[in-house]
Amino acid sequence: MELYMQKNKQNNIFDDINIILDSTIEGIIIIEKGFIVNVNDSLIQILEYKTKDELIGNLATGVLIPSTTEKFIEYNRHIFQEVTLVSNNGDLIPAIIKIKDIKLKNNNYKVVSILDLREFKQKEMLLFKQSRLAAMGEMISMIAHQWRQPLSAIGSVVSRLKFKLATNKIDKEDLNEKLNEVNNYLQYMSKTIDDFRNFFKDDKQKEFLDLNETINNAISMLKPTLESHNIILDKQNIALSKILAYKNEVIQVILNVLNNAIDAIIENEIKEGKITITLEEKNNYQRVYIKDNAGGVPKEIINRIFEPYFSTKINKNGTGLGLHMCKIILEKHLNGTIDVKNEKNAACFIIEFKI
Ligand SMILES: Nc1ncnc2c1ncn2[C@@H]1O[C@H](COP(=O)(O)OP(=O)(O)O)[C@@H](O)[C@H]1O
Ligand SMILES: [Mg+2]
The missing domain is CATH 3.30.450.20 (PAS domain)
Incomplete structure (x- = not known):
């Protein structure tokens, strides 16, 4: 040496x-x-x-x-x-x-x-794009659910009108009433499109939002899906202080977790499916607890469900991106976290926003 x-x-x-x-x-x-x-x-x-x-x-x-x-x-x-x-x-x-x-x-x-970090960032971008596509796919199926009922209602109004016309039983007032009915349904359908389009707009602006209300917005998008599977959604309504966040992203996170709960209830053929949402506010955080009664996340996979591309939904075309994106969105954009724990017969997702 x-x-x-x-x-x-x-x-x-x-x-x-x-x-x-x-x-x-x-x-x-x-x-x-x-x-x-x-x-x-x-x-x-x-x-x-x-x-x-x-x-x-x-x-x-x-x-x-x-x-x-x-x-x-x-x-x-x-x-x-x-x-x-x-x-x-x-x-x-x-x-x-x-x-x-x-x-x-x-x-x-x-x-x-x-x-x-160029390669790393590119991969992250790609993942983001893919998850956006996956989210869009889920949106389209939600729109389809939203439209099913008004579409068949319009169909039946039209055939009743045709019948009346054929039998010469129609008067002006009657016709006007039926047309108004059709118009209402159409407005409802067009509103659902607007709701979803707003959701997908790329307006990356943080705003002071009420978490309680934002979750209600997400739920209203899912109402027809919940109804058609007889799933009861029980949500606590409490007054919370406003938090600074991207509204669309908060909605996306809530929708992902709720859609998974719905999938689990359907997959496990739970007769009386139920999702419970509770809220909690402490000095430095707000928490959302989303619990279903579909049996919980299997022990063998519970540590992996936040990984990208991890999915057990082979028949349903699961992308495995939903929870991963929730994690990324929360940690990188919203100063928050997402975690899961199993309770009695239930999976409980805990979403936390730091204040
Ligand atoms: N509420 C739940 N109950 C049981 N398993 C769940 C629940 N939520 C998520 N999982 C599991 O986590 C996996 C990953 O979910 P996610 O990232 O949303 O992807 P995907 O829904 O496309 O499968 C699911 O395939 C499922 O196995
Ligand atoms: Mg999912």
Whole structure:
């Protein structure tokens, strides 16, 4: 060891380290007093430079922009800091970093290891798009349910009118009344479309919303589905303070959990299906408890149901994205969490919003 050190004494202290640095997947920058003194091959690739010399000697802040507010992200169970990198041609690259202070031959350096997040972010986007499609599929089936009753009502009004016309038993007043009836049904149908269209609008604006009321909105979209399967929905109504959130996303989370409860009740052929929703407000959080009576989530899978693409609904074309998206939406956008526990013959989902 001693010999080795002596032999290299005259060399730049980074020469030995370079061999090691260049073999890592992470990008590495070594900074002294704010200036880049060394980088590795991976970093050159990430930032699309040709040689190390193009970067060495520059200010580190030229390629590494810290986020305006300190943001941290959990990745592979480690906490990293989120930053943006600037590539050679000016592209902004999302990345996470870890910084370590080291002392070499009495000089202080900062070693910054960098993970390029582009691929990770792209996958996340793809997942988001897929889940949106899945949610749309569920929406369409809800619209179909909403329309079934008014459609058949219109059908019967029309055939009664035809019959009266054929038998010459129609007067003006009668006709007017029937047309009004048809018109009411049509308005109802058109309103359901509007409701769903509003839900899918991409208006990413947080608003102060009443969770109790928002859940009621979600439930009203499901009413026909619940009725057609004779499922009783029992919801507590309580006054809550308003929370700042994306309304559509809150609705999407509630719909996903409710749709799963309905699926479980149908799948397990529960005669008197029942879903119970209770609410709770404490100093720093509001919680929604959604409980069904379909037997609970099987023990063997309960730890996996929030994973993407995990589904037990083979015949029903389950996407396995519903609960995963709930988790992502809650954790990333709504400052919340979702969890599940089994109670007697029941699955209970707990959705929490931090205030
Ligand atoms: N209320 C529930 N009771 C029993 N199992 C459930 C319940 N909710 C979800 N699950 C389980 O979790 C899995 C994942 O749900 P989800 O992510 O919504 O995907 P999908 O509904 O497409 O299967 C379901 O396939 C089911 O096995
Ligand atoms: Mg689902």
